[in-house]
Amino acid sequence: MSAIETLFRPRSVAVVGASTDATKTSGLPIRFLRQQAFGGEIYPVNPRVGEIDGLRCYGSIDALPSKPDVAMVLLGAARTVEVVRDLAAKGTRYAIVLASGFGESGADGRSRQAELLEAAGPMRILGPNTIGLVNVSDGVPLSASGALAAGQFQKGPVGVVSQSGGILGALLSRAAARGIGLSKLVATSNEADLEIADFIDYLADDAQTSVIALYIETIRNPDTFRRAAAKARAAGKPIVALKIGRSDAGARAAASHTGAMAGSDRTYDAFFRDLGVIRAQSFGDLVDVPAALATQPVLKGRRVAVLTSTGGAGTLVADSLGLTGFDAPVPDEETVARLKQAMPEGHGALDGNPVDITFLMSREPMKVANKANHMPFPLNIRQGLTFWNLVNLSSDTKS
Amino acid sequence: MSAIETLFRPRSVAVVGASTDATKTSGLPIRFLRQQAFGGEIYPVNPRVGEIDGLRCYGSIDALPSKPDVAMVLLGAARTVEVVRDLAAKGTRYAIVLASGFGESGADGRSRQAELLEAAGPMRILGPNTIGLVNVSDGVPLSASGALAAGQFQKGPVGVVSQSGGILGALLSRAAARGIGLSKLVATSNEADLEIADFIDYLADDAQTSVIALYIETIRNPDTFRRAAAKARAAGKPIVALKIGRSDAGARAAASHTGAMAGSDRTYDAFFRDLGVIRAQSFGDLVDVPAALATQPVLKGRRVAVLTSTGGAGTLVADSLGLTGFDAPVPDEETVARLKQAMPEGHGALDGNPVDITFLMSREPMKVANKANHMPFPLNIRQGLTFWNLVNLSSDTKS
Numbered sequence: 001m002s003a004i005e006t007l008f009r010p011r012s013v014a015v016v017g018a019s020t021d022a023t024k025t026s027g028l029p030i031r032f033l034r035q036q037a038f039g040g041e042i043y044p045v046n047p048r049v050g051e052i053d054g055l056r057c058y059g060s061i062d063a064l065p066s067k068p069d070v071a072m073v074l075l076g077a078a079r080t081v082e083v084v085r086d087l088a089a090k091g092t093r094y095a096i097v098l099a100s101g102f103g104e105s106g107a108d109g110r111s112r113q114a115e116l117l118e119a120a121g122p123m124r125i126l127g128p129n130t131i132g133l134v135n136v137s138d139g140v141p142l143s144a145s146g147a148l149a150a151g152q153f154q155k156g157p158v159g160v161v162s163q164s165g166g167i168l169g170a171l172l173s174r175a176a177a178r179g180i181g182l183s184k185l186v187a188t189s190n191e192a193d194l195e196i197a198d199f200i201d202y203l204a205d206d207a208q209t210s211v212i213a214l215y216i217e218t219i220r221n222p223d224t225f226r227r228a229a230a231k232a233r234a235a236g237k238p239i240v241a242l243k244i245g246r247s248d249a250g251a252r253a254a255a256s257h258t259g260a261m262a263g264s265d266r267t268y269d270a271f272f273r274d275l276g277v278i279r280a281q282s283f284g285d286l287v288d289v290p291a292a293l294a295t296q297p298v299l300k301g302r303r304v305a306v307l308t309s310t311g312g313a314g315t316l317v318a319d320s321l322g323l324t325g326f327d328a329p330v331p332d333e334e335t336v337a338r339l340k341q342a343m344p345e346g347h348g349a350l351d352g353n354p355v356d357i358t359f360l361m362s363r364e365p366m367k368v369a370n371k372a373n374h375m376p377f378p379l380n381i382r383q384g385l386t387f388w389n390l391v392n393l394s395s396d397t398k399s
Numbered sequence: 400m401s402a403i404e405t406l407f408r409p410r411s412v413a414v415v416g417a418s419t420d421a422t423k424t425s426g427l428p429i430r431f432l433r434q435q436a437f438g439g440e441i442y443p444v445n446p447r448v449g450e451i452d453g454l455r456c457y458g459s460i461d462a463l464p465s466k467p468d469v470a471m472v473l474l475g476a477a478r479t480v481e482v483v484r485d486l487a488a489k490g491t492r493y494a495i496v497l498a499s500g501f502g503e504s505g506a507d508g509r510s511r512q513a514e515l516l517e518a519a520g521p522m523r524i525l526g527p528n529t530i531g532l533v534n535v536s537d538g539v540p541l542s543a544s545g546a547l548a549a550g551q552f553q554k555g556p557v558g559v560v561s562q563s564g565g566i567l568g569a570l571l572s573r574a575a576a577r578g579i580g581l582s583k584l585v586a587t588s589n590e591a592d593l594e595i596a597d598f599i600d601y602l603a604d605d606a607q608t609s610v611i612a613l614y615i616e617t618i619r620n621p622d623t624f625r626r627a628a629a630k631a632r633a634a635g636k637p638i639v640a641l642k643i644g645r646s647d648a649g650a651r652a653a654a655s656h657t658g659a660m661a662g663s664d665r666t667y668d669a670f671f672r673d674l675g676v677i678r679a680q681s682f683g684d685l686v687d688v689p690a691a692l693a694t695q696p697v698l699k700g701r702r703v704a705v706l707t708s709t710g711g712a713g714t715l716v717a718d719s720l721g722l723t724g725f726d727a728p729v730p731d732e733e734t735v736a737r738l739k740q741a742m743p744e745g746h747g748a749l750d751g752n753p754v755d756i757t758f759l760m761s762r763e764p765m766k767v768a769n770k771a772n773h774m775p776f777p778l779n780i781r782q783g784l785t786f787w788n789l790v791n792l793s794s795d796t797k798s
Contacts, residue, residue: 164711177576217714244714247721252729253705253714253753283715284683306652311503312563315616315643315652316682322646330651354652 004194004202007094007126008135008184010069012041013142014092016061016083017074020052025098025144026074029132030055032141032148043068060086067091072132072142077101077112080128085119095120096142097127103190104129117192125193126186131165133186134172137208143187145169156181157294159209161199163188163217171213171287180291183208195220200228204235213280213290214241217254222271229275240289242280243268303327306354314354328353403593403601406493406525407534407583409468411440412541413491415460415482416473419451424497424543425473428531429454431540431547442467459485466490471531471541476500476511479527484518494519495541496526502589503528516591524592525585530564532585533571536607542586544568555580556693558608560598562587562616570612570686579690582607594619599627603634612679612689613640616653621670628674639688641679642667702726705753713753727752 013033019026030053033042044052047059058064061071061083071087073080077099087095102113116128126133132143136153147169158180162168165187175182183206186199196214203209212232219225232239245251246265272279278293280286304326308314318328330353331339339350350356412432418425429452432441443451446458457463460470460482470486472479476498486494501512515527525532531542535552546568557579561567564586574581582605585598595613602608611631618624631638644650645664671678677692679685703725707713717727729752730738738749749755 162711164709164714166709167711167715169709170712215711217711244718247718249721249725249727249752250714250718253717253727253751310563310565310568312561312566312614312616313569315563315649316566318652319643319646319649322648326648328648328652352652353648 004094004124004198006069007124008133008202009138009140010040010094010142012043012066012068012070013038014043014045014058014061014064014068014071014087015074016045016071016087017079018044018046018052018057019074020046020049022053025146028144028146028149029072029074029142032143036139036141038140041066041068061090061092062086064090067093070094070096070142072096072098072144074098074144077109077128081112081115081119084116084123084125088119088121088123092123094124094126096130096132097125097192098130098132098144099127100129102128103192113190113192120193126188128190128192129165130187130189131168133184134182135184136182137184137206145172145187147172150176154179154181155183155208157183157208157210158213158290159183159199159203159206159211160185160213160215161188161196161203162186162215163191163196164215165189167215167283170283171215174287175291178287178291180287181294191220195224197221197224197228200225200232200239204228204232204237210237211290211294212237212239213286214239214277215286216241216243217245219268219271226275229277233276238290238293239275239277240280240286240293241272241277242283242286243272303329305329305331308354308356311354311356314356318354331355403493403523403597405468406523407532407601408537408539409439409493409541411442411465411467411469412437413442413444413457413460413463413467413470413486414473415444415470415486416478417443417445417451417456418473419445419448421452424545427543427545427548428471428473428541431542435538435540437539440465440467460489460491461485463489466492469493469495469541471495471497471543473497473543476508476527480511480514480518483515483522483524487518487520487522491522493523493525495529495531496524496591497529497531497543498526499528501527502591512589512591519592525587527589527591528564529586529588530567532583533581534583535581536583536605544571544586546571549575551575553578553580554582554607556582556607556609557612557689558582558598558602558605558610559584559612559614560587560595560602561585561614562590562595563614564588566614566682569682570614573686574690577686577690579686580693590619594623596620596623596627599624599631599638603627603631603636609636610689610693611636611638612685613638613676614685615640615642616644618667618670625674628676632675637689637692638674638676639679639685639692640671640676641682641685642671702728704728704730707753707755710753710755713755717753730754 015029017026018030021027022031030042030044034053042055043064044055044057045061046057049057051057067090071092073083073095075083080097080099084095102109102116131145134141134143134148136155141148145165145168150173154176160168160171160182168185168187172185184203188194188196196216200212203212229239244254278289280289304321306314306317306328321328336351339355414428416425417429420426421430429441429443433452441454442463443454443456444460445456448456450456466489470491472482472494474482479496479498483494501508501515512527530544533540533542533547535554540547544564544567549572553575559567559570559581567584567586571584583602587593587595595615599611602611628638643653677688679688703720705713705716705727720727730750735750738754
């Protein structure tokens with residue numbers, strides 16, 4: 001079991017600086033925990049109120065009835081350091097620190113971040129300047145991200161680690177809109193302690209995760225990253241990374257965002273290639289590529305058939321395939337004959353590539369989908385809901 | 400007034416082959432017209448039923464009480480040719496022909512398309528193999544696209560002309576999901592008669608359209624396209640075009656989709672450049688670029704400030720700006736001083752670029768938006784709903 005398993009599945013969570021106002025950032029974490037019916041103990045800490053949402057509220061860390069597995073610290077930067085010291089003294093295992101005003105904000109901030117780390121002692125820190133994490137698989141939200149307010153998450157195989165909380169929220173929304181299922185989400189942000197590599201290591205062990213998506217502004221420790229990536233690779237879990245800092249302007253922006261020094265982009269290219277990490281070229285890729293890896297078989301060749309229920313979309317896909325070095329060969333006579341045998345009703349264009357089954361799809365999508373799954377090449381069609389589907393024609397992948 | 404104004408704003412529409420079943424493709428057009436409260440006459444034509452949705456149904460074209468401005472023909476290819484002949488004889492001005500089995504499908508289809516054109520005589524044809532058009536500005540749907548069933552359209556300044564009906568539906572859904580307003584949508588498909596250029600010409604005159612988006616598989620008549628594009632340019636309406644056939648596979652697919660010969664892609668590049676047509680690089684561009692052109696001022700320089708309420712998104716934008724040849728300069732001392740004066744409450748990072756106003760935004764989005772509009776450089780912020788905003792720092796555009 002990974003060393004940080006308990007961070008994702010705590011038995012008790014202290015929420016320090018919790019607000020009674022569930023619309024405020026400091027009111028969100030308890031609201032989210034209750035919405036997801038978190039089964040462990042919740043300890044609100046706030047000296048000015050008696051209870052929050054029916055939960056007894058504690059006046060100090062010292063007053064807590066037991067040492068919490070995880071504490072979320074929702075206070076400002078100055079107060080945060082002393083509370084973290086109290087939490088460590090209490091024996092808390094993990095603190096999630098939301099405050100900004102640390103490593104990302106000048107010399108004062110950097111020295112405050114050093115103080116924070118010293119105050120934490122053996123306690124592990126996520127953040128500071130983080131929006132927290134969400135264990136989607138088990139319904140454990142430890143976050144104040146407004147994006148969680150939208151409600152239901154679709155559980156699935158994609159684990160996300162991001163150095164930006166905003167990007168995490170955007171990914172969550174985008175994935176939800178596209179029906180892509182997620183397992184764990186975590187924003188590491190300033191990485192005073194826990195860093196991307198710790199979470200790759202965790203996700204490599206996590207049975208609910210089969211693909212890992214990363215938003216990276218900098219890699220602070222290439223050696224730990226390398227070890228974690230190798231572990232994920234050995235576990236058969238592809239990593240897709242969007243690395244910022246491809247341009248000077250981006251590198252500068254990353255430096256002021258989380259205090260990261262971006263490093264040479266070419267170096268990162270080589271580093272990722274070496275580790276088998278797939279580099280996303282855009283924010284959209286960071287959603288689409290993991291989703292494809294999680295749901296589609298990996299192509300073994302470069303010969304692709306496009307099965308489409310709409311000519312324009314099929315044409316777009318064929319064009320993109322050509323541009324990216326794939327072949328979209330016209331099916332041979334035997335394949336055409338078998339396609340026609342499989343779908344005698346239709347006047348779709350079965351002798352080209354894309355294979356256009358527009359009219360079949362509009363009439364009997366389920367029947368067509370079922371037939372498609374028994375076509376002369378291995379198909380993978382999702383019940384008439386998709387506009388197009390990619391099919392591998394390579395002889396070595398026939399099944 | 401454009402020659403095809405009446406096609407978009409008919410006083411009467413015949414729907415030939417209309418079904419009483421509003422869930423069938425042939426039942427959709429009347430359903431859509433009723434949903435949009437079309438104010439003109441609707442003449443269903445179907446010899447087997449007496450009325451459809453309370454409308455008197457006619458047994459033949461000959462029986463229609465007057466010559467319709469527009470006829471939608473929902474029949475199969477074989478029946479279509481004779482009905483088009485009847486419609487022309489009746490004096491119908493435009494026929495929208497949905498059937499496939501014409502120019503896109505082999506030698507027989509091509510000869511049938513020639514027959515269709517001959518049968519139409521002076522009547523103009525949209526299609527065949529089209530899904531129709533939608534005049535969003537005036538609430539006139541003349542289409543059987545299932546995508547219209549989703550309901551409300553947001554009216555706006557983007558006019559769309561597509562050689563694929565499926566792409567039209569996909570653009571409609573994407574635009575709706577992103578809150579992008581549309582004016583007119585038309586699928587020209589096989590272009591037996593009316594072609595892209597006719598609609599560019601129309602949209603250049605259309606007061607509700609300020610940007611024109613095109614999905615193109617081939618340009619059949621470069622001279623008419625050139626004239627129409629020049630007219631749009633003179634009217635100050637940018638054209639954004641996604642042209643398929645950049646790869647051999649795409650060109651082949653386009654040929655089998657609408658019977659188009661794609662031509663050399665380099666030739667198209669030069670042709671578009673010459674006409675000032677902006678080439679979209681992806682399907683997403685075909686939504687995003689027109690939306691940006693319709694809502695944002697055109698930059699006069701290459702110096703851009705990013706105003707962001709979330710650091711990660713701002714970093715992504717800064718990185719993309721750098722990659723595409725823009726500058727994201729750090730603001731000078733005077734600008735920083737004026738920013739701080741404009742927003743004294745905040746501890747956002749006002750001395751970098753991106754200008755990070757995260758905490759200000761989360762507290763008082765409207766107040767911040769208002770202040771941002773009076774910042775030292777011209778800002779354009781949408782009431783706290785956007786994640787980031789691009790701002791022109793060029794001295795020549797200060798206002």
